[in-house]
Amino acid sequence: MSELIPGYTIRAGGIDRALLLKFMQRTYKELFPEQDFSHLARTVEQYYSKETPLWWVDITGENYSLATSHQQLTTQTVACLWAGNAIDQVKGDRYTHIFLLYVVPEYRKKGIGTALMQYAEAWAKKRGDRQIGLQVFQCNQPALNLYNQIGYESTSIWMVKKLAP
Template sequence: MASEQSFALPGYSLRIGSTLDRTTVVKFMERTYRELDPQQPTDHIAATVDRFLGRDTPLWWVDADSAASPVGALWLGQATDQRSGILHPYVLMLYVAPAHRRCGIATALLAVAETWAQQQGHRQISLQVFSDNQAAQALYNRLGYQSEAVLMKKKLSEETVEEI
């Protein structure tokens, strides 16, 4: 589970979340998707949270002295490295409210994740970022994350394919 971590940003504090925070996790993930593309469907998010949110998926919230609700969050899941087969932490959600961006919150949250991962004996963390999210890509590159694969997809027609 998530252990206590230091979080030295004036005006902000870090607290550990739990499965009881399901509704807030869904809300934050929906915000993330809507900010990137307001037309993007979000009806799948609750099911995704239900599938992955658990005692073994650490969750941290950032509270601001000036706000009633959290202004940032980091949620880690697990992934398997496609090359080595090693199980490792995977960033399921990193979100900072727009009014609190560029204050160092995302960087501090990723440092918390790295410390936690090292304490658990992990040697890597991975994440996926949308190709049009240039700000996030710049942050991750600056923090030493490197592209390792390119996700490719092809949309298939909705027509039913006859059995071969």
């Protein structure tokens, strides 16, 4: 564990698939509240591995326990970033792909998302990658603002067509 920004620590993800799934479901529920996202468990099962790094951001505080009359440290996970590998379809190079960046709403606008992306960029550079890619929904204006502010550019458009049953 190390300090990401003052007051927040970053740690490697380990194998906490349940927490990863919970964070994935929260991010999608915010954008599409009427949908059922139980299928995301398959995404985690299929893509999460030791080759796909996951980082958690925790805030640690002190609570006073009346039951024991002692101060206790409590840790709350407030953000995560899950990365993976992709292949540039034009050049053939491997690059880092961001599967998920999520910051709990009460902790947004504190620099956590930016710091996580900078952390991922440093990790990607260290392993020799020359780019990072991600997908963001057009309706997710706060995410689009963040990515634009830190230098990300659109390079392609993902298009879908609904097929009649």
